[in-house]
Amino acid sequence: MSRISVISRRVAGASVSLVLAAGLAACAGPEDSSGGGGSGADGKPAKGGTLSVLNSNPQQDFDPARLYTSGGGNVPSLVFRTLTTRNREDGAPGAEVVPDLATDLGKPNKDATVWTYTLKEGLKYEDGAPITSADIKYGIERSFAAELSGGAPYLRDWLIGGADYEGPYKSKKGLDSIETPDERTIVFKLNKPEGEFPYLATQTQFAPVPKAKDKGTKYEEHPVSSGPYKVVKNENDGEHLVLERNEHWDPKTDEERKAYPDRIDVRSGLDSAVINQRLQASQGADAAAVTTDTNLGPAELAKVSGDKKLAERVGTGHFGYVNYLAFNPKVKPFDDPKVRQAISYAVNRSSVINAAGGSSLAEPATTFLPPQKSFGYTKYDHFPAGETGNADKAKELLKEAGHEDGLKIKLTHSTDKDFETSPEIATALQEALQKAGFTVELDGLESNDYSEKIHNVKSAPGLFLAHWGADWPSGGPFIAPIFDGRQIVKEGSGNYNAAELNDPAVNKEIDEINKLTDLDAAAARWGALDQKIGEQALTVPLFHPVYKRLYGKDIKNVVISDWTGVLDISQVSVK
C-alpha cells in the first residue's frame, strides 16, 4: 500500500492556496491606501537601480490584445501606454481616470455613443517611430482575433459591428466603427450610450501596436513598447520578464509614470510563503523587491504585526471587491423574502471576518458596492445584524414565514482552503445561522465543479458563497453583471446574476446611468440603485477584503490607489 506523507501533502496544498491567492489578486486590483501610503524610507526617490518583483503568477500572454487588466495592469502598464489610464495617487484620487496617450478623457457626443480622442504630440515607440491613431485602431482590431483572445468582452459588446468582427488577420477591411480621420485623431462609435468609456480606454487593448511589427501570437515575446520600459527578456511565457529603460519614452508626455529604476526584473512561479519570507528577510537584491500579486496571510500577518520594523514595510490597500452570500430564489425556501431577511439578520460578520483572516484583512460589508467614493458608495444596512448577528430578529422572521420549528437549509461552498469561498467561512456562517434556528448542511465542492455550478442557471444552488470585483472602479461593472436582467446567461456557465433578477425598473435605471458622462453624477446614481436593490435581500454582503503586502527595505515612494489596492510599480524608487 502506498502511504502518503502528510508533510509533503501539506506543502503541496500550501502552493495551491498560493496560486489561489494570486488568482484573487490578479482579478482584483488594489485600492485605497489607509496605512501603506507614503515613502517607506527617508530621502527623496531617485533614479537608478534594479527593482525586483517577486510574484506567484507569471506575466502570461504579455500581449496587449490578450491581457485582462484593471486600469492597464501593474507590470503591463510599464510597457503599454493606453488612451487613458488610472491616476497614480494614494487612496481615493487614485481611483480616477486620467488621460495617457490622449490629451483628455475623450469628447463624447450628446448621448455618449460617439467618443473622440486626440493623441498628444511627440509620442514614440521604443524604436523611435511615431505612434499614430491608426496603430491604436489596429491594436484594438487584433484583440478581436480568436487566437489573441483573453481580454475583457466590452469592446465586442459596445462597438458597432463588434459582435461579428473576426480581427484583422481574417477580415482585411477593419472595423468601421473605429475611425482615424488623421494621425492624431481616433473616433469610436458605440451601439448604446456608455458614459464610462474613458474607464474602458485604460485597458491594454487601447495600446498602440505597429502593424508592421505584429507577429500574431508571437508578438508577446517582444511587444513594441510605448511606455517607459521595453522588454529585453521574456522567458517561459512571462515567468521571467526583464524590462529596461525605453530611451524614446518622453516623460514630458507622461504625467503618470515616474519610472525611477533603470531595470525591472520580474520573477514568477514563486510560492507565496517564499515570497513573503524573502520580503521579510529583505536580504541582498530582495531589499529592492516588491510583489504585485501576493498578500500576507493571517498567520504571516500575526508575525508581522508583532514586529515594528516589519510592520512599517507593509502596504495596505483596498480594491473594489465584495464577498457575499448569494441566493437563488428559484430554490426553496429562498423564494421567501422573509427567509432571506432572516439569514441577513443572522450572519455573524465578526466570525466570518475572522475566518477570512481577521479584521486587518477584511472589513464588514452591509452594502453590495465597496466602500469607496468612486463606486458611489452609499451607506445602508437594511437588515442590521450588528457585529455578531441578531438571532432573535432572525427567529422572529422565521416564525412569520411559518418555520417556528426551525428550517433546514444547504450552504454550498468550495473546498479550497484559505480562499474566499472556503469551508472556514462556510463553517463560521453555519455556526451563526444555527443560533437563529437554521440547521445548515454544508455542501463543499471541488473548486472547478463549484464555479461551474454556481454560474449556471440550471445547476445553481439556493445559497452559496460568492464574490465580485469590478473591471474599473465604478458602480457600472460592479452592479450590472449581478443585477441586470438582460445579462442573465441562460445556457451554459457564465451567469453572475444568481438571483436571476429581471426587474424592468432596475434595467431602465442602469440604461439611464450609462448615458451619463459626468462620472461623479453617475456614481451617486449607482449608489442609490445599490441601496434600492439591497431592500430585496437577494444577497447578504459579508466583507470587503483588505490587501496587506510587504515590500523590501530599500523601496521608496509607495503609492497605493483605491483603483488597484497594491503599490504602483511605476511610482516605486529603489535609490
Added chain:
Amino acid sequence: MTEALLVKEAGAVQAAPASGARSFWRRLRTQRAALAAAVVVALLVLVALAAPLLTALAGQDPNAYHPEAVDSAAGGVPLGSFGGIGAEHWLGVEPGTGRDLFARIVYGARVSLGVALFATVVQLALGVTLGLAAALGNRWVDQAISRFTDVVVALPLMVMALALLAIVPQSVPRPVLIAVVVGLVGWSGTSKVVRAQALALKSLDHVAAARLSGWSTWRIARRELLPSLAAPVITYGALLVPANISVEAALSFLGIGIKPPTPSWGQMITEADTWYATAPTYLLIPASLLFVTVLSLTVLGEGVRVALDPRAESRLKVGAAKARMRKRSSR
C-alpha cells in the same frame, strides 16, 4: 494406522490455538514497550469514547466560536501565551475561530481512530479473503485475483480515494464512507502477504495430509491455514492502523475528508500548517498526539508480531542459543 495418525495430528492442530493464546499473552506481557504502547492505545480509545463527557467536564463545545479569544486585527492569533492555554481553554484555542482545542482534540480522536480502525478491518477482511482464495483456488482463479491485486497495488491510493470520494453523494455519512473507501483501495498488501504465506503453508505435510483425507478447501483454510496466518495478518494490521490515520489526515487536507465542522486530527494539522511560527501549540498538540498514536500502534504491532512468532520466543530470552542447542540435543 495412517488414519489414526492423521486424526491425532488434526487434534494437535485443533488444540494449538488455546495454548497459542495463552503463550501469546505470556509472551506479550514480557515486552514492556509493547505493554506501555497497549496502555497508551487503550487510553486514547477511552478518551475518544468519553469525548462528550470530557468536553462537558471542561465546559466546552467543539464547534462553538469564541471570537473574544483571538486577536482579529493580528490575523486571528490566539490571545494569551501558548495559544491561549488557561483554565478556560485547557489546550488553548484555534486561531481565527477561537474554538476550544481540547474539545476538538478529543472529538477529533473519535474520527481519526474510528476511521482508521474501521478501515483496517475492511482492509484485512478483503485482503485475507482474496489472498486465501488466490492461494487455494485453481490456476485461473489465482491468476485473475493476483493480476487484479497487482493492478490495485500499482494504482496510487490517493488518486483512487479521490475518485471514489468524488462520485459518492454527499449525503452518505462521511466517516463511514472514508473508512470504506480507504479499506477498498488499501487491501492489496494484505492480500499479497496472505497468498504468499498460504502457498508456503500449503506445501507443508499437515496441510497435504488434510487435503489427502478429503477435507474441503474451506475446511482446510479454516482449520489448517488461518491459525498459522494469524501472526502475519495481525502484525500487518497493527501497521495498517497508523498508515490509515495518515491517509485520513491527507484526505482531510485535500478537502475531501471529514466535513467541517467535525474535527479530525488530520484536518487540524492541515489547518495549523501556516501557524507554526505564530501559534506553535496549535500545530504541536495534534501533531504530537498523532505521533504518539502512530508510535504506540507501531510498537504494539511489533510486540504482537513477536508474541505470535513461535521462533521468537527463544530470542526473547537471554541465552537463547544455548536453549536451542539443548532442545536439539534432547531430540
